[in-house]
Amino acid sequence: MHAAPALPLTRDIVLIGGGHTHALVLRMWGMNPLPGVRLTVINPTPSAAYSGMLPGHVAGHYTRDELQLDLVKLARHAGARLILGRATGIDRARRLIEVPGRAPIAYDVASIDIGITAEMPQLPGFLDHVAPAKPLDAFADAWDAFAANPPESPKIAVVGGGVAGVELAMACAHRLPQAQVTVYEAAPEALRALGTGARNAMLAHCARLGVTIETDAALIGAEKGRLLLEGDRTAEADFIIGTGATKPADWLPETGLDLTDGFVTVGPTLQSSDPAIFAAGDIAHLSHAPRPKAGVYAVREAKPLFANLRAAASGGAMKTYQPQRDYLKLISTGGKQAVADKWGLPLNGAWLWRWKDHIDRKFMAKVHDLPAMPTPPLPREHAQGIAEVLGSKPMCGGCGAKLGGQALREALSDLPAPARADVLSGPGDDAAVLSCGTQTQVFTTDHVRAFTEDPWLLGRIVALHAMSDAWAMGAAPQAALAQVTLPRQSEELGARTLREMLSAASEAFRDAGCDLVGGHTSMGAELTLGFTVTGLAERPLGQDGATPGEVLILTKPLGTGVILAAEMAKHAPGDVVAGALESMGRSSAEASAILAPIASATTDVTGFGLAGHLLGLCEASGVSAELNLAAIPLLDGAEALAEAGEHSTLLPQNIANCAGRMTAPPGPRTELLHDPQTSGGLLASVPAAQATEVLAKLEAAGYRAAQIGVIAEGPAFLRVR
Structure with a gap:
């Protein structure tokens, strides 16, 4: 069946x-x-x-x-x-x-x-000097920064005497007991939405915490360190919270x-x-x-x-x-106590906090503890070897979905050497090098299995990834062709997807001085995207020029493979994934321009990981290398995920590919040397005397670049310390 x-x-x-x-x-x-x-x-x-x-x-x-x-x-x-x-x-x-x-x-x-938002942009100085309580993320960022390093006796002002404002005021007073916290309410009375009993209980908690409420105190503006109130009044404040608007x-x-x-x-x-x-x-x-x-x-x-x-x-x-018609209001009162209000019936006490905490944690559990969808079982009868090929986890996207290095070398070993005199490089180089009269042209192709559901982001990252081989050789990208496989969908949705992908890719190519001139589309089981790129170089860089004594410079941190794999399993925090996507979306054009006039040998770090690509450079140059494990930059969250057992499906093949050719201490940082990178950084061997200057230029251009090791004498081998 x-x-x-x-x-x-x-x-x-x-x-x-x-x-x-x-x-x-x-x-x-x-x-x-x-x-x-x-x-x-x-x-x-x-x-x-x-x-x-x-x-x-x-x-x-x-x-x-x-x-x-x-x-x-x-x-x-x-x-x-x-x-x-x-x-x-x-x-x-x-x-x-x-x-x-x-x-x-x-x-x-x-x-x-x-x-x-709780912004009041019509008031002078509000946007510059007031932290609106909504949007919540921006407010939490502002509060965290203030609470981590407050003045000796801070003054905190809360604009708005509704339930939200008073609740936040009490929370501030509990967190910073040395603070003077004041609520400013424009109306004659605060907490008007509550019944009399709940309101009195809230006011009693304010008195206990030393929170002052000033009524008939409408805000008309803000300046650095103070509020401007109606009636020519002012009030000093080191941190101002805005809760009085719903915009x-x-x-x-x-x-x-x-x-x-x-x-x-x-x-x-x-x-x-x-x-x-x-x-x-x-x-x-x-x-x-x-x-x-x-x-x-x-x-x-x-x-x-x-x-x-x-x-x-x-x-x-x-x-x-x-x-x-109405709902139960559970209002925290600074410490682990709460006041309840519904239909005018007040309740007060620590047990209400525990109830509120239970409700809130139950809600968060719903959106955090996401059930795993079961994998369909194998048919009762199946060919031998299927379980081993499938492995224990879904196949990764990006460069984690490529053939292992050993298998690739075996497949390429039977290809003949170039027969044409104008083809200057053979199988296995980053890109083909062609002689075109007095110029040199590089020719490369790359495609990936989709690692994100966002076609626009995929288009940008894959375009940058495809140009990476050209940049590694010091070439300026010239023209590109797209190869697209779209999942089965209506003509309209297919056109939408293609339009998004190619608009992003075209922008990335255009920024690099390259033209996206056409390509080919087909329908298939899943989304894949690739590009063939040509580029021109005055002095094409290869992997064969490194000499002992030179230093190794890496232009991007490692970790995209483990992060994308963990994201597929719903194990990677969202901000960690966003950081990896941002790194993948960073062009290497400026890095190439900085490195090309100085580097002796370069490669890009992609599917075979830093160790695999560095060993390839060592083999081409007839040298060995030494790496400082602590100096290698990693994406935020990558090491923690590796330590937790997350890894790309290509990781075992990458480790096997380097077996017998390197020594390294065990641990998650060493595993990340084998992590397959999508749109990874450039790896360059540069003269030691120029390393400091090169690093300064890369950092000034916005790269998280680092000097990670040195080139040494001897046969191709990698020593990691």
Whole structure:
């Protein structure tokens, strides 16, 4: 019996923003995806802070990691592509979402959950001197920096005497007991949303912590170190928190959607005035049942939104959402105590904190403890060797999905030497070197199995990766051809995917002075992308010029292979993955320009890892090398993941490829010498006298470059200390 073919993709659903509602939708989608839908989430950061635990974080009860919803892991769980960018507009006529710095994102159905801000930009000095409590991530960053190194007797001002403002004020006072914390409320009374009993309990906790509340104190501006209040009053403050505003995104009016006070107006199905666009969370105004901006509504909107997004893409029936009239407010009071308020009935005590903590941790467990989808079992009867080839983990993408070095050498060993006089290099070099009259041309090709669901990002990184061989040889890229295999999908989705990939690739090539002039596409089982590149060089660099006494310089940190492998398993933190993608998206053009006039031998560090590529350079040059293990730069999080047992599927072959040709101490850092890199750095052998100058130029150009070892006499061998 043949396996059922993967169903083609025909619809794009795009989630704009990584708010609480969308986070839960991603979790539910992973458990029950709709066949034929490509799901996308757009968010500026790889994680989003959970509002329910923010006061506890400010008070010091939760770490920053405990506060974060990891959108990278959620997207992997849902089979969605995560686009790290900030949406700034929607072209409804063309169904395109604008994200600066990249091609627009096409949608058939979209949902907005971008939250709100507490900014008051109309007030002089607010943007420069006030930390708005929303967006949560930016506020948490600002607070963490202040709380880590506060003045001797800090003065903290909280603008806004609602529940959120007073709760944060008490959290600040608990975290920094030496601080003078004051709440400034424009109205005659603070905490007006609470019943009398809960309000009195909150005021008693403020008195216990020394938090002062000033009413009839409207903010009119801010300066460095002080607030400007109505009535020509001022107040000193070392840190100012803004909670008194709820401001939606500025670009929403330009969409033409119906808005209420700037918020997207939605009905019982959470659809806006455009049936193809939904909205949820703080950014949505429930026209049929207006409610205050509260996380409890965002959480409960997830199930109907999930159902209705599926219905919109499949033609099914919509469900309605009717929010509860009131909800239980559990308000932390600095220490591990809380006040509760519902229907005017107050409760107070440490047991309420434990209840609130349980609720918050239960929510976070939902989005953190993502169930693993079981791997389909092998058929009862199968050919010998299948289990060994499959291994214990899914095949990696990028350079982790290539043939091992030993097998490749054996395959290439039967190729004949070049027969043409104008072909100056043979099999095994980084690129072919061709004689073209008085010039020298390099000719190279590379392609990878997709390692990200984002076609735009894939296009940029693979273009840079393909040019890497040319840059390693000191050549200026000249022209490129694309080779694309698209997964089975509708013509429209295929065109969208191709447009995104090639727009990013074309920009990367153009920045390098290279033209993307065409290529070939086909449909297949999965997305792969490659480019053939030509380049011109006055003095092509090879791997055969290194001499003893020279030093080795690496231009990028290692670790992309282990990070991409861990991301596939939902084990890599989102910020670690974002850092790896950023490194892969860094062009080596400037590094090549700096190294080419000085280096004696160069190579790029890609699929066979630093050790494998360095041994190749040593063999070509007839030398050995010594590495300083501690000096080798690593991507943030890479060593911790390697120590935890994460690794690329190509790692065992890379280690075997170097067996008997190197010595090194055991441990995760040594494993990373074999880690396959995608769009990795350049490795160059340069004269020792010029190493300091070269490193200074590379660092000034923005590279995390390092001197990692030396070239020594002797046959090709690598000693790592």
